[in-house]
Amino acid sequence: MMKILVSITLLLGSLQVIADNDQPDHSPSYSPNYSPDYSPDYSPNYDKVKNERWRCRLCPDHAGIKGEVSTGAIKASDSEARFGRDNGLDEDDTSLALNGHIALKKENGFYASITARHLGLDARRLDANVGKHNQYELSASWREIPRNTWSSAMTPYLGRTELTLPDNWVTGFSTSELTVLNESLQPISLGTQRKRLRTGVRLKFQDYWTASANVSRETRKGNRLTSSDFFNLAAEMASPIDYGTDDLRGKIKYARDRGLLSLEYSRSTFNNAYQSLTFQKAYDAFIGETRGRKALAPDNEATAWTLSGTIRIRGVAITGLHQRAEAKQNDSFLPYSINSSITTEPLPSQSLQGEVDSSRTLVTLRGSLTRRASFDIRYHSHERDNNTPILSLLPIIGDAFTLGPETSRSYSFDNDQRKMAFHYRLFSGTRLTVGLEHTERQRTRSEISANEEDRQWVKIKSNTFRGLRIGLEYNDSSRDAATFRPITNNNPLTVRYHQAVRDRSSLKANLDYQIPNSPVILSASADRRQTDYPGSTLGLHTNDDNAWSINVSYCPTDTFFITAGQDTQAIDSETYGSLSFAARDWIYLTSDDVRTTTVRLEKIGLLENRLDLALNYLYSDGTGDYVTSFENEASSFPRLISKHRSVDLKAKYRASTKLAVELRLYHEKYSSADWALDGVAENTIRNVITMGRVSPNYSINLASVSFTYSID
Numbered sequence: 001m002m003k004i005l006v007s008i009t010l011l012l013g014s015l016q017v018i019a020d021n022d023q024p025d026h027s028p029s030y031s032p033n034y035s036p037d038y039s040p041d042y043s044p045n046y047d048k049v050k051n052e053r054w055r056c057r058l059c060p061d062h063a064g065i066k067g068e069v070s071t072g073a074i075k076a077s078d079s080e081a082r083f084g085r086d087n088g089l090d091e092d093d094t095s096l097a098l099n100g101h102i103a104l105k106k107e108n109g110f111y112a113s114i115t116a117r118h119l120g121l122d123a124r125r126l127d128a129n130v131g132k133h134n135q136y137e138l139s140a141s142w143r144e145i146p147r148n149t150w151s152s153a154m155t156p157y158l159g160r161t162e163l164t165l166p167d168n169w170v171t172g173f174s175t176s177e178l179t180v181l182n183e184s185l186q187p188i189s190l191g192t193q194r195k196r197l198r199t200g201v202r203l204k205f206q207d208y209w210t211a212s213a214n215v216s217r218e219t220r221k222g223n224r225l226t227s228s229d230f231f232n233l234a235a236e237m238a239s240p241i242d243y244g245t246d247d248l249r250g251k252i253k254y255a256r257d258r259g260l261l262s263l264e265y266s267r268s269t270f271n272n273a274y275q276s277l278t279f280q281k282a283y284d285a286f287i288g289e290t291r292g293r294k295a296l297a298p299d300n301e302a303t304a305w306t307l308s309g310t311i312r313i314r315g316v317a318i319t320g321l322h323q324r325a326e327a328k329q330n331d332s333f334l335p336y337s338i339n340s341s342i343t344t345e346p347l348p349s350q351s352l353q354g355e356v357d358s359s360r361t362l363v364t365l366r367g368s369l370t371r372r373a374s375f376d377i378r379y380h381s382h383e384r385d386n387n388t389p390i391l392s393l394l395p396i397i398g399d400a401f402t403l404g405p406e407t408s409r410s411y412s413f414d415n416d417q418r419k420m421a422f423h424y425r426l427f428s429g430t431r432l433t434v435g436l437e438h439t440e441r442q443r444t445r446s447e448i449s450a451n452e453e454d455r456q457w458v459k460i461k462s463n464t465f466r467g468l469r470i471g472l473e474y475n476d477s478s479r480d481a482a483t484f485r486p487i488t489n490n491n492p493l494t495v496r497y498h499q500a501v502r503d504r505s506s507l508k509a510n511l512d513y514q515i516p517n518s519p520v521i522l523s524a525s526a527d528r529r530q531t532d533y534p535g536s537t538l539g540l541h542t543n544d545d546n547a548w549s550i551n552v553s554y555c556p557t558d559t560f561f562i563t564a565g566q567d568t569q570a571i572d573s574e575t576y577g578s579l580s581f582a583a584r585d586w587i588y589l590t591s592d593d594v595r596t597t598t599v600r601l602e603k604i605g606l607l608e609n610r611l612d613l614a615l616n617y618l619y620s621d622g623t624g625d626y627v628t629s630f631e632n633e634a635s636s637f638p639r640l641i642s643k644h645r646s647v648d649l650k651a652k653y654r655a656s657t658k659l660a661v662e663l664r665l666y667h668e669k670y671s672s673a674d675w676a677l678d679g680v681a682e683n684t685i686r687n688v689i690t691m692g693r694v695s696p697n698y699s700i701n702l703a704s705v706s707f708t709y710s711i712d
Contacts, residue, residue: 065711067102072662072706074120081151081191082696083668088122089702090148096120097706109133122146122193137202139214145194149224153238153691154682156184156282160240163279171284173233175683178282185682185692188238192222213250219243225691226277228292231398233283235689239296242273259311269301276334282689287400288341298331298352316367322360329354337396344402348391354410358384372426376435378419386410386444409488411445430462437477447487448499453479467514475506481535491581493537501535523551523565536576538584543573559605567596586630594622610655616648641673658710666702 074095076083084090098120103113112130119126124144131137157163166184175181200214219242226239246269253262278293304325311318330351336344365377388410394402421435437455455477463469479502486492495501510525526548533541551565571592576584599617606613624640646668654660672695682692 063105063107065102065104067100067711068708069100069102069711070097070662070706070708071099072097072704074702074704077701078698079151080696080698080700081148081189082670083698083700084146085148085191086123086146088118088124088144088146090146090151097704099706102711109135131202135204137200139198139200139202141196141198143194143196143198145196146191147194147222148189148191150190150691150693151187153188153190153225153693154185155188155237155691156181156186156682156689157237157279158186161274161277163237163277165280165282169280169282171282173284173286174686175689176686178683178689181683181689188223188691190223190225190238192220192224192241194218194220208254208256210253210255211251212253213248215249216247218245218247220245226294227688228279228281228294229398230281230283230292231287231400233687235279235282236691237279239277239294240274243297244271244273245269246271258313259309261309262307264306264308265304266306267301267303269299270297271299272297275331278338287339289337289339289399291338292399293334293338295334298329300327300329300331300354302327316365319362319364319366321362323358325358325360327354327356327358336394337399339396339399342396342400342402344394344396348393349389352388352391354388356384356386356388358382372424374423376419376421376423378417380415380417380419382413382415384413386412409445411443413444413446414442416440427464429464431460433457433459435459445487446499447485447490448481448495449485450482451479451499453477453502467516469512471508471510473506473508475504477504478502479504491538491578493578493581493583494539495533495536497533497536497540500533500539502531502533504529504531506530519554519556521553521555523549523553525549538576538578541574541576544571546570559603561602562600564599565597567594567598569594586628589625589627589629591625592622593624594620596620607653610653612652614648614650616646618644618646620644638673638675640675641671643669643671645669658712660708660710662704662706662708664702664704666704667700668702669699671697 074089074097076089076092076095079090079092081090089095096119099117101113101115103111105111110132113128115125115127117125122144123146124142126142127139128141129137129139156165156169158166166180168180169184170177170179172178196216196218198214198216200212202210202212204210221243222241223238224241226237228235228237248267249264250266251262251264253260255261274296276293276295278291281290281292302325304323306321306323308321309319330353332351333347333349336342336347359381360383361379361381363379366375368374388408390410391408392405393408394405396402417437417439419435419437421433424432426432435455435457437453437457439451439453439455441451441453443449455475457473457475459471459473461469461471479500481495481499481501484492484495490496506527506529508525508527511523513522514520515522527546529545531543531545533539547567547569549565549567551563553561553563555561571590573590575588575590577586577588578584579586597617597619599615601615602613604612620643622640622642626637626640628635646666649665651663652660653662674695677693677695680690680692682690684690
């Protein structure tokens with residue numbers, strides 16, 4: 001492949017010399033009286049130009065107050081966590097629809113604005129700023145971000161960080177012996193709610209200096225799924241989340257015509273209100289303690305200094321960045337276990353004393369060689385020094401016994417990447433790109449100490465033919481790996497896929513065609529990626545990712561638009577395994593397919609330019625098939641199914657120049673099947689108490705009406 005790229009480069013250079021030497025001379029002969037006639041032979045008629053939608057982004061708006069306020073109601077027909085996972089509409093309830101925007105601008109450059117979105121929902125947002133053009137700006141924002149995961153989970157546990165079972169709980173050796181389990185269950189929601197407050201200031205000094213700073217505080221509260229582990233017995237439970245993250249950023253920038261230079265400082269601190277989760281064991285305590293404990297996310301902090309700049313010298317743009325960062329984590333260790341029957345030695349340290357220093361350097365050069373040829377050169381270096389002490393720790397298996405001490409592996413790495421691309425304009429509307437990339441990775445205290453990877457690509461884009469645009473791109477890469485080092489309990493025949501020997505190739509193609517003298521536009525794309533891991537006897541062996549799409553758009557007038565499209569993606573993989581640490585003796589095949597159909601229609605200007613209509617339709621069908629073959633006998637898991645269908649109808653009626661009424665009717669139907677959840681009640685598995693979660697299946701209607709009043 002390297003020889004092919006070099007040959008193409010030399011050929012293009014030869015073509016350029018021929019093209020440059022073969023250009024006709026159109027320059028006029030010198031004459032002191034020579035004066036070319038550039039006067040046009042037409043007279044433009046601007047009265048026929050429709051400029052009501054023109055907007056100059058560089059021109060200041062007229063002074064005054066503008067805005068709009070919208071209020072109404074939203075009604076969902078049912079409660080479902082997945083339906084409202086991000087928008088906050090997870091309850092069968094009527095919510096307030098409240099949005100608004102108002103902006104003030106003065107002739108002297110002073111401005112202020114407030115924007116509100118979804119104030120009646122858990123996904124509300126409020127932004128405000130005030131400033132003076134080219135002098136200063138103060139800003140503030142408030143966001144609430146829900147992430148509803150499960151509303152159908154059930155648990156017998158009570159409490160938040162101290163989980164207890166009901167007083168009448170009777171332990172047993174299996175879930176079938178937990179006689180009061182079903183009557184002790186109660187619903188619990190799994191998910192989080194984030195709240196983020198951010199304030200910022202930006203100042204400009206003279207004409208070249210700009211300084212900015214912003215501070216943010218984010219809290220995240222809720223529950224997530226976790227589980228206990230007691231020898232071979234387990235129970236799903238809710239782990240509490242009460243996080244706080246503080247971010248501080250400051251930046252100063254100097255900018256001139258030929259370049260800019262900036263220095264930025266950032267600091268982030270993370271705090272967890274809870275250090276551990278303690279829980280009562282639901283099974284017979286045949287080994288010691290009747291309670292267990294898990295450590296939760298530790299507090300940590302990180303700081304970084306970043307120096308970046310850009311300069312242009314004789315047609316070459318040079319961009320550079322250098323960053324130095326430090327991360328620390330030094331929370332106190334919990335004891336190995338609260339199970340007093342386990343004999344352990346004292347911890348080797350009271351805390352991790354975790355400290356990681358990292359640096360990153362990025363340099364990019366972009367320039368032109370001739371009128372037809374240009375280049376990109378990129379160098380990226382990323383180094384991490386892990387200064388965390390190496391500790392000899394004693395893992396506790398199932399809170400019941402130990403297997404002996406193990407040494408912690410706080411590894412460091414050094415990554416270097418060099419990339420070069422050459423661009424050549426073959427002729428008008430057609431551009432060819434060839435590129436090379438070389439990456440080296442070095443690691444300490446890792447099974448694979450080093451990797452080297454080379455990637456080459458060829459890309460061509462053309463819009464030469466009337467109404468037709470074509471793009472093709474081919475990538476080929478190969479990664480080598482150092483000899484496997486057996487420093488862990490990992491099977492030496494299974495190399496971690498992100499470090500293993502890998503061969504990867506991909507081919508991308510896209511096409512856009514507007515039929516001449518027609519309002520029809522056709523678009524199509526295809527993407528194929530194949531990845532092989534020839535150095536792994538066991539584990540992931542091959543992975544194929546294929547995708548294609550087609551879209552048709554029809555726009556006969558400025559007031560009517562319709563488009564329809566189909567997207568498909570299929571991912572297939574092969575994984576080899578062994579019943580022991582020996583050669584492969586079984587194969588695991590996976591196949592995931594997703595097909596999505598979309599239709600969008602818009603019609604504006606009905607009823608004497610008062611009514612606008614929009615319709616969106618989506619249908620997505622996803623399946624997953626997983627088969628294990630052993631000794632020529634195949635065993636299949638039940639098929640995974642995920643089907644999503646939605647119809648969204650919007651209507652906007654302008655009752656007057658200031659008042660508009662908007663109506664939305666939305667229907668969503670979702671069906672799914674997951675063998676790991678469906679039919680698995682809290683006591684179905686002999687040694688696991690589950691939370692009885694089931695695959696989402698619902699059909700929900702949503703209706704909203706709002707009134708929007710414009711201020712001008």
